[in-house]
Amino acid sequence: MRIALVTEFYYPHLGGVTEHVHHLALELRRRGHEATVVTSNMTGQGEDPPFVRRLGTSRLVYSNGSFARITTGFGLMRRMTAVLRETGAEVVHLQDALAPTLGLVASSAAWRMGLPVVGTFHTWFRRSPGYWAFRRLLQPRLDRLDARIAVSRPVVQAMSKYFRAEFEIIPNGVNVEYFHPNGRRPSDALTSGPRLLFLGRLDPRNGLDTVLAAMPEILAAYPATQLTVVGDGPLRGYYQRKARSLGDRVRFAGAVFTERPDYYGTADLYLCPTTKASFGITLLEAMASGTPMIVSDITGFRELVDGGAEAVLVPKGDPAAWAGAAAALIGDPARRGTMGAAGLAKAARYAWPRVADRVLAVYERVKR
Incomplete structure (x- = not known):
């Protein structure tokens, strides 16, 4: 089957949608x-894999506490139509199909060509002035989509x-290979020094200031x-200016791609102080890296952890609580x-082969 996966977010932009589409x-x-x-x-984009096609220019805009x-x-429209024709797309799969720009352009092009369109929705929000204004x-x-997928129940609620x-709920997946x-052991933190990891885009909603304030x-301990x-x-x-008083106890590694498994694997704790997330x-x-976690007690994370032993949920924006938990x-x-063993067991349930089975079933259903 020939599928066009259309997305505003791809490398070098790091984030959940990028990882979802790529894997x-x-x-x-x-x-x-x-x-x-x-x-x-x-x-900043590098050399793309041969299955990536680019058109237009991406612009960063501030939206809902993050950079979209x-x-x-x-x-x-002309260029999108040309890409769909050149690749012989049989199904067009949009990420956040109602958000500008590529989702709207690609759906219009696909409908003109008589192609089925699937939309996956990734975003959770308390309110959306844009959706309210243009609903x-x-x-x-939205009605015209052949299938609508949400990555979590909070997305459906939003x-x-x-x-x-x-909406059919099909979660994000993870590449467990x-x-x-x-090989880092839990006891290594006490013999060679604790290693804490923050990994994410440096924008307001990801909450790095909470971790810096907890340090x-x-x-002291x-x-x-x-x-x-x-x-x-x-x-x-x-954030670098905020961390100056902490000296060499905080290291900024910058954008990292292929080395991410090493950072997870060598960390004793992964800290995710995000204030808003869908999954x-x-x-x-x-x-999947066997790394225990401290994460914000927010809607999207609460559903994924769901009482599991792999993570400790801590109130967002509370440095004292984060310091105490760490x-x-x-x-x-x-x-x-x-916690690490519990995480490995849960990650196996979200392995990409399992998730892809469900996505392919949707493609087969809508393919004309």
């Missing part, structure tokens, strides 16, 4: 399907505030603690070992 494409291609990722040109992307350029225009487009539709334990108390910050973004300079792909990556776990290697 879905890899799994589909591994099975012999011709999956093409259609995205836009971005500053929209594609601009002349002739986007009457967007509802017919979309239901403005739209009427039935790529992300895996690397003095963590260091365990002076050899090292926090590694993996990720980049417009606020990197701001939590980085949580799955940490689980210090307690650093001093309890046995519990961290139990």
